[in-house]
Every structure is written in C-alpha cells, then in structure tokens.
Amino acid sequence: MERLPILKIGQMLLVSIQVDLRDDMVVALQEDLADRIVETGARGVVIDITALDIVDSFTGRMLATMAALSRVLDADTVVVGMRPAVAITLVELGLSLDGIKTALDVERGMRLLSLAGGSAR
Amino acid sequence: MTVQELPIAGDADVVRVRQAVRAAAVDAKLSLVDQTKLVTAASELARNTLTYGGGGGAVVEQVQNGLRKGVRAVFRDKGPGIADVAQALTDGFTSGSGMGLGLGGARRLVDEFAIETAPGDGTTVTVVKWAR
Amino acid sequence: MTSEPFGDLIDRCRAAEEDLVRRWRADVAASLRGRISEIELDKELREILDAVLSSMSAADGADTRSSAYGEVRALLVDLSRGRALQGFSPRETAISVFALKKAVRESVGVGPEFTAFSDVIDELGLFTFETYTKAREEVISNQAEQLLELATPVVKLWQGVVALPLVGTLDSARAQVVMEKLLQTLVDTGSEYAIIDITGVPAVDTQVAQHLLKTIVAARLMGAECIISGIRPQIAQTIVALGIEFGDIATKATLADALLLALGRIGVDVTAEMSKRGL
Structure with missing residues (x-):
C-alpha cells in the first residue's frame, strides 16, 4: 500500500494529500503522523487538502483525530486549502470540525502555527 | 446513456465508485457543489456497503426527467440488513467507525433517497441528484 | 413510386408544388406579420415540404418517430428553436406546420389518403410544439442564471x-x-x-x-x-x-x-x- 509522505520543514510537519484517499491510507497516515511527531519533536502540523475533491465523514473524522492526537503530543494542527464545494458539503453533512484550525493555503497555515508559537492557543 | 455496474469489495472499490459517480455527475452537468455533494454521499454509502454489508455492488447511471438531467446511484449488499431504519438515519448513530453521519448525512446531500432493508435480507439504498 | 398509405398524394403534391408552397407561405406569412422575410420563409418551407414528401414516400407508414422522418424532425427542430429564440408565440410557430394541411387541401384536393397525410402533419405539429417548449424553457433558465450572476457582485x-x-x-x-x-x-x-x-x-x-x-x-x-x-x-x-x-x-x-x-x-x-x- 502506498503511504502518504510526511515532510519536515523546520519545526513543522507537512502532509500534502495529492491522491484519491483510500480508507486504509488514512488509517496508516494517522499512525505515521503520531510516530513522526514524537520522532522529530515537531511543534506543528500542516495538512494540505487542496487537491482533495471530497472529504466524507470518514476523512473528516481522521482530520479531527489527527488534530486531537497531535494536541496530546504538544503539536498544533492546521488544515489548509479546503475547496469551497468541499466545505459546503461538509457543513451539509453535519461536520463542522470544531476545534480544528484552518487556513486558506500552506503559507498562511505555517504563519498561523508560528504565531501560535507551536502550542495550542 | 451508460449504466455502470461496479463491485464493492475493498477500499480501492470505494474510490472507483466515487470516480464513476463523479464522471456521471459531470456528464449530467451538475454544478460543482452538487457533484461534490453526490460524490460524498456515494462515498458514505459505498463504505456502508463494504463495512456493514460485507461488500456488494453499485449501479451508477444518468437519468432524465423532462429537461432535467440527474444521476442515480444504487448501492446493494446481501449483509445482515438494518433492523431499525429510523435509528440508522439519526445523526450520531453508528455501529462501527465513522462519525455516525453516514446514512443521515448522505440523505441530506441528495435530492431523492430510498432505503430497502430487512434483517437478514441485505440493504439497498438508492439516491438521485438532479441538476439545478 | 408511391407507398401504400398515401396513395398518389405525394406525386400530386410534387406536381402542384409551386401552387402548394405559394398558398402555404401566404398563410404562414399572414400569421407572422412580416417578422420573417418572404424569401427566408420560402426557403424554409420548401425545404420542409421536400423533406416531408421524401420521408412519406420512403416510410412504410405514418410513424413520424421512425428514422425515415429523421430529416423532417431535424428541420422542425431548427424551425421551432429559431421561432422560440426570436420570441414567436406557440401558435405562430405551430401554424408553420399545420397550415400545410390547408394548402394541400386547397391545392391538391381531398382524397381518401388525406387522413393518413393529416395524421402525419398532426404528429409533426405536436413535435414542433414540444421542441418549441423545450427551447423556451432553456431560454428562461439561462436568463434566470444570468440574473443571479448579475445580482451577486463580490x-x-x-x-x-x-x-x-x-x-x-x-x-x-x-x-x-x-x-x-x-x-x-x-x-x-x-x-x-x-x-x-x-x-x-x-x-x-x-x-x-x-x-x-x-x-x-x-x-x-x-x-x-x-x-x-x-x-x-x-x-x-x-x-x-x-x-x-x-x-x-x-x-x-x-x-x-x-x-x-x-x-x-x-x-x-x-x-x-x-x-x-x-x-
């Protein structure tokens, strides 16, 4: 199974999802991310979903779990690049992803993380 | 108009069903938001078929009503069926992974939603989304 | 050669073509009140008449949905869409087809095969009406869309x-x-x-x-x-x-x-x- 790459940039980790997500890849990402946060001592995680044309409840739950997971490991998570149609659909679906930080793009996401000083606000 | 029949036996099949539904939705000239809603609903339902129905199949086709075009997707499994449909459609209800928004959420994303099920008799869910 | 249901009507129509077109055009022109030029109308109606007569001799019967009537249907789609876009009423559009009956009656005369002919024209008239309505609906939905766009400046x-x-x-x-x-x-x-x-x-x-x-x-x-x-x-x-x-x-x-x-x-x-x- 292909795994999603997790890049380390300074004190942050960047996950840029560029493929059609299969559920097993999502589960694997969750495990890999926790490992990498501990391994690198990263203080922030940026998850880039610009390329995702849908986010369903399973993927939504994955995003929420990853945010909660990294918070426990003292890292902050920002989800960036959600498309308008995806956002509208998620709201209709009933997912508001409370507690997840968001930004328009990777650059703004990283700025948000450095402003927060790497710890949860 | 083409009718596509797809098996749902693994995670990769869920992705293929999404792609087939997307192609049909583009063909039927659904707006981008409506395409996204339908594909998301299909993703939820295909996963249900896999997770709760133990696998099954999907039929995706274009439909027409006068001037309006739309897409119909049918998800069928021979699993244990659903005993309490009303409860299964309630937000927050889940018997497995996910946020418990699968069935109820999918229903909110489409224009027509029908479910046929009985304990021990499998489940068939039919959804339709019309172009605006 | 003539096929059964229409007897020699098709041949007689062909023979009287000039007179037929003149009468037909006069009726249609009267209802359109000069909003389409006579020359344009003449060309349009001649094409349709020719296609109708050819289809009738090629077809086994009066089933206007059969492939023999394909060309007629295509011409009528053009006509009704054009009329709809130019803002003609349903009546003004349908008369272009229905007036052919009167022209044939007056110019060729009514024989026993006129009923079959009349049935075909009725079907084609209804087809025109349907296409006209579809085109109008498209116009309306396009306008509604444009209005929405106009009304939402960001x-x-x-x-x-x-x-x-x-x-x-x-x-x-x-x-x-x-x-x-x-x-x-x-x-x-x-x-x-x-x-x-x-x-x-x-x-x-x-x-x-x-x-x-x-x-x-x-x-x-x-x-x-x-x-x-x-x-x-x-x-x-x-x-x-x-x-x-x-x-x-x-x-x-x-x-x-x-x-x-x-x-x-x-x-x-x-x-x-x-x-x-x-x-």
Whole structure:
C-alpha cells in the first residue's frame, strides 16, 4: 500500500494529500503522523487538502483525530486549502470540525502555527 | 446513456465508485457543489456497503426527467440488513467507525433517497441528484 | 413510386408544388406579420415540404418517430428553436406546420389518403410544439442564471478583505448561488475576511438565515472569517424569534464598522495607510 509522505520543514510537519484517499491510507497516515511527531519533536502540523475533491465523514473524522492526537503530543494542527464545494458539503453533512484550525493555503497555515508559537492557543 | 455496474469489495472499490459517480455527475452537468455533494454521499454509502454489508455492488447511471438531467446511484449488499431504519438515519448513530453521519448525512446531500432493508435480507439504498 | 398509405398524394403534391408552397407561405406569412422575410420563409418551407414528401414516400407508414422522418424532425427542430429564440408565440410557430394541411387541401384536393397525410402533419405539429417548449424553457433558465450572476457582485475592499453587498429579497436558490460565489472569491483572491452586508435585504426567513450560517461555517472550514453588517431591526427580531444561534459570529451595524474590524484583525494601520497614499 502506498503511504502518504510526511515532510519536515523546520519545526513543522507537512502532509500534502495529492491522491484519491483510500480508507486504509488514512488509517496508516494517522499512525505515521503520531510516530513522526514524537520522532522529530515537531511543534506543528500542516495538512494540505487542496487537491482533495471530497472529504466524507470518514476523512473528516481522521482530520479531527489527527488534530486531537497531535494536541496530546504538544503539536498544533492546521488544515489548509479546503475547496469551497468541499466545505459546503461538509457543513451539509453535519461536520463542522470544531476545534480544528484552518487556513486558506500552506503559507498562511505555517504563519498561523508560528504565531501560535507551536502550542495550542 | 451508460449504466455502470461496479463491485464493492475493498477500499480501492470505494474510490472507483466515487470516480464513476463523479464522471456521471459531470456528464449530467451538475454544478460543482452538487457533484461534490453526490460524490460524498456515494462515498458514505459505498463504505456502508463494504463495512456493514460485507461488500456488494453499485449501479451508477444518468437519468432524465423532462429537461432535467440527474444521476442515480444504487448501492446493494446481501449483509445482515438494518433492523431499525429510523435509528440508522439519526445523526450520531453508528455501529462501527465513522462519525455516525453516514446514512443521515448522505440523505441530506441528495435530492431523492430510498432505503430497502430487512434483517437478514441485505440493504439497498438508492439516491438521485438532479441538476439545478 | 408511391407507398401504400398515401396513395398518389405525394406525386400530386410534387406536381402542384409551386401552387402548394405559394398558398402555404401566404398563410404562414399572414400569421407572422412580416417578422420573417418572404424569401427566408420560402426557403424554409420548401425545404420542409421536400423533406416531408421524401420521408412519406420512403416510410412504410405514418410513424413520424421512425428514422425515415429523421430529416423532417431535424428541420422542425431548427424551425421551432429559431421561432422560440426570436420570441414567436406557440401558435405562430405551430401554424408553420399545420397550415400545410390547408394548402394541400386547397391545392391538391381531398382524397381518401388525406387522413393518413393529416395524421402525419398532426404528429409533426405536436413535435414542433414540444421542441418549441423545450427551447423556451432553456431560454428562461439561462436568463434566470444570468440574473443571479448579475445580482451577486463580490467586491474586493482591501488586500485580504472582500465584501458581498446583498440587495433585494433573498430566496433560497439565490442565497445558495451568492454564498458559493463568495466562498470561491475567498480562494481566488486569497482573502481571509468576508463582509456580508445585508442592509439592502428587507427580510430573511429561516432557510435564508440557515444558508447564511452554513456559509459562515463553510468559510471557517476554509480558513476565512465572515462578518455580517447591516442587520435591520426586523431581521434581528426574526433571527431571535426563529431561535437561530449566531453564536460567536461577528456582527457590525454598518459596512464601515465591519471593514474597520477586518482591517484591525489583519493589522492594517489606517492612519499610516492614508499618509502613505497621500490622503
């Protein structure tokens, strides 16, 4: 199974999802991310979903779990690049992803993380 | 108009069903938001078929009503069926992974939603989304 | 060669073609009152007559849905679509087909095979009517779409701030289009703040208020904040009476206040900006 790459940039980790997500890849990402946060001592995680044309409840739950997971490991998570149609659909679906930080793009996401000083606000 | 029949036996099949539904939705000239809603609903339902129905199949086709075009997707499994449909459609209800928004959420994303099920008799869910 | 149901009617029509077309054209022209030139009409009707007669001799019967009538149907689609787009009434469109019956009756005469011929023309007339209606519906839905587009200007107020001044009654369909456009503009302009100004909106119902709320939540999912300005007292009352929770959504009395709030959050120093621009 292909795994999603997790890049380390300074004190942050960047996950840029560029493929059609299969559920097993999502589960694997969750495990890999926790490992990498501990391994690198990263203080922030940026998850880039610009390329995702849908986010369903399973993927939504994955995003929420990853945010909660990294918070426990003292890292902050920002989800960036959600498309308008995806956002509208998620709201209709009933997912508001409370507690997840968001930004328009990777650059703004990283700025948000450095402003927060790497710890949860 | 083409009718596509797809098996749902693994995670990769869920992705293929999404792609087939997307192609049909583009063909039927659904707006981008409506395409996204339908594909998301299909993703939820295909996963249900896999997770709760133990696998099954999907039929995706274009439909027409006068001037309006739309897409119909049918998800069928021979699993244990659903005993309490009303409860299964309630937000927050889940018997497995996910946020418990699968069935109820999918229903909110489409224009027509029908479910046929009985304990021990499998489940068939039919959804339709019309172009605006 | 003539086929059974029409006897020698087709041949007689061919022989009397000039007279037939003249009568037919006169009837049609009278109803169109000069809005289509005689030359154009003549060409149109001749083509149709020729196709009708050829189809009738080629077809086994009067089934106008058969492939033998393909060319006639194509010509009639052109005719009815053209008439619909030019704003002719259904009657003015259908008469172009139905008047052929009268022309044949007067020019060729009525024989026993006239009934079969008449049936074909009736079918073709109905087909024309159907195509006409379809074309009209398309025109109307296109216009509705264009109107929606016109009625939803999203303007950039500042680097990172866009505004959506809403004017007029918001129904559910319009609210949806407007909100989608707003969210797309956030992405296109890289704006983190959107001001939705509803000063010009006389009233909102539950559905519209819900759309507004959903848009704000969707914008948050994308990483942007919405500020609502210009809520009228009546609308505030509706919102409270409907029990709609606006929660932590920023609201301001005027568009100006909303802009100042957004600028403050971005960290723009207005006085410094003014002196920089020589204002």
